[in-house]
Amino acid sequence: MYVVYCSLTCMIPETSFTSEFFAYVRFLNRYFLSRLFYFYNNFEKLKDLIVAILVVKRGKYSQSFLNTSFFLLVSAALIGGPAIAESNPFIAEYFNQSDQSQAVLETDVYSLPIDTTVSQKPRDGVIEYEVKGGDTLVSIGKKFDVSAESIQWATNLQSATIKPGQKVKIPPVTGIVHKVNSGESIYSIAKRYTTDAQKIANWPFNDFADTDTFALTVGQTLYVPDGVPPQEKPRIIRGRAPTIAAGSPGSGSFIWPTSGSISQSPIWYHMAVDISNRSLPPVIAADTGTVTYAGCIKGGYGCHVRINHANGYETLYAHMSQLYVSQGQGISRGVAVGKLGSTGRSTGPHLHFEVRSGGKLLNPLGFLK
Numbered sequence: 303m304y305v306v307y308c309s310l311t312c313m314i315p316e317t318s319f320t321s322e323f324f325a326y327v328r329f330l331n332r333y334f335l336s337r338l339f340y341f342y343n344n345f346e347k348l349k350d351l352i353v354a355i356l357v358v359k360r361g362k363y364s365q366s367f368l369n370t371s372f373f374l375l376v377s378a379a380l381i382g383g384p385a386i387a388e389s390n391p392f393i394a395e396y397f398n399q400s401d402q403s404q405a406v407l408e409t410d411v412y413s414l415p416i417d418t419t420v421s422q423k424p425r426d427g428v429i430e431y432e433v434k435g436g437d438t439l440v441s442i443g444k445k446f447d448v449s450a451e452s453i454q455w456a457t458n459l460q461s462a463t464i465k466p467g468q469k470v471k472i473p474p475v476t477g478i479v480h481k482v483n484s485g486e487s488i489y490s491i492a493k494r495y496t497t498d499a500q501k502i503a504n505w506p507f508n509d510f511a512d513t514d515t516f517a518l519t520v521g522q523t524l525y526v527p528d529g530v531p532p533q534e535k536p537r538i539i540r541g542r543a544p545t546i547a548a549g550s551p552g553s554g555s556f557i558w559p560t561s562g563s564i565s566q567s568p569i570w571y572h573m574a575v576d577i578s579n580r581s582l583p584p585v586i587a588a589d590t591g592t593v594t595y596a597g598c599i600k601g602g603y604g605c606h607v608r609i610n611h612a613n614g615y616e617t618l619y620a621h622m623s624q625l626y627v628s629q630g631q632g633i634s635r636g637v638a639v640g641k642l643g644s645t646g647r648s649t650g651p652h653l654h655f656e657v658r659s660g661g662k663l664l665n666p667l668g669f670l671k
Contacts, residue, residue, distance in 0.1 A: 424571060425474040426507040427523075428456060433468045442470065449476040455531055475505065475571075478529035482518045488649065495529030498565045499649040502526055504572045513601060516649065527569075546577065546670075548586055549636055555611075556588035556669045557635065559619060560642055560653050573663035574618075575670070577642075578652040584638040585653055588617050588669075593631045593639070603654065604646020607639045620654035621646050 431442060439450035439462050454462060456471040456479050464470065473479050478495050492499040502508060503516055505525050511517040518524065548561040562579030566572060591611035598605040603620035607627060610616050623643025627633060644651045657666045 427474060428479055429472050430469050431472050433464050433466050433470060435466045437464065439464060446472045448473055452476045473525065474507065475525055475527050478526040478531065480524045480526050482520055482522050482524050484520050486518060488516050488518065491524065491526060494532060495526050497526060497529045500576060500652060501528060501566050503647060503649050504566065506571050548583065556617065558670055559588050559655050560585045565652055568665045568667060573665065574654050574656045575666045576652045576654055578650065579642055580651055582623060582642045582651055585619050585622055585640045585642055586636050586638050587633050590635045591633060593627045593629055593633060596625050596627050596629050598645060602646050604648060605643065609633065614659050616658040618656040621648045621652060
């Protein structure tokens with residue numbers, strides 16, 4: 303018996319701990335893989351069921367889904383927006399800038415809503431007015447800040463006599479309302495109506511097919527400020543354009559910035575003085591100060607200089623052909639800052655001169671005359 307028992311024991315293989323451990327790991331691996339596949343199959347079945355329901359009910363819940371999403375988006379912006387703005391140095395720096403006039407100057411001035419000292423509401427087109435008892439062309443003109451002749455020309459009246467109930471046309475500016483014909487340009491129209499082409503370009507509600515060449519469209523309505531019909535020339539008495547000399551002192555603290563003749567005086571839509579001179583003389587600083595901008599842009603002011611006089615006033619010199627100063631440079635009164643020219647929104651050589659205070663445009667003639 304003892305011999306038999308020993309032989310049977312020797313025939314049974316001995317199992318080690320290592321082999322048992324690896325067998326257990328393999329079992330766990332197979333188990334978890336089977337559970338994972340089971341979960342995946344059930345998830346796919348549930349997803350297919352949801353998709354089938356949405357397809358059948360398509361459009362029924364879309365509005366609720368969109369409304370909920372929009373509400374969550376707005377709520378996130380309101381709650382997280384201020385925190386993001388405060389913690390982002392780039393956004394904070396943008397909103398905390400104290401001087402944004404530099405960026406304003408580098409855009410097209412004729413598209414900017416610049417605040418001026420004049421509170422008159424601008425009109426961009428012709429309006430009709432019904433004459434009331436006691437009205438005259440002169441009184442109507444004063445009411446709408448245009449000349450009596452302009453109303454007469456726009457309405458095609460043969461005389462200045464009007465009567466109650468009659469309707470007259472009120473142009474937005476003193477001058478002519480002209481319908482453009484084939485082959486016409488602002489230069490030929492200005493010559494026909496005895497005015498300056500720059501005044502036509504300065505009127506903010508005149509449209510051009512090409513803002514660089516001031517091209518016109520046949521049939522468009524063009525407003526000609528200070529224009530006079532050819533047949534009406536003998537009725538209008540016009541004085542010579544005021545001529546000034548550079549360096550002459552004004553009634554204020556500024557001197558005249560260049561020599562030439564005043565081609566356009568300040569008006570609500572052009573609160574500046576234009577000084578024309580085809581000999582292209584130098585442009586000088588109207589007073590001592592620091593150059594805060596000196597450069598050229600396409601359109602608008604063209605090549606221009608802005609000077610801060612450290613007394614609450616700033617002056618601007620536009621449309622120059624050459625610049626003699628640079629930004630940050632200190633400059634004395636009477637020193638040349640550039641050369642008169644016709645860059646930017648300009649129809650001929652002239653200087654566009656502005657005076658500003660606190661961001662508002664002031665009448666330059668109040669400081670120069």
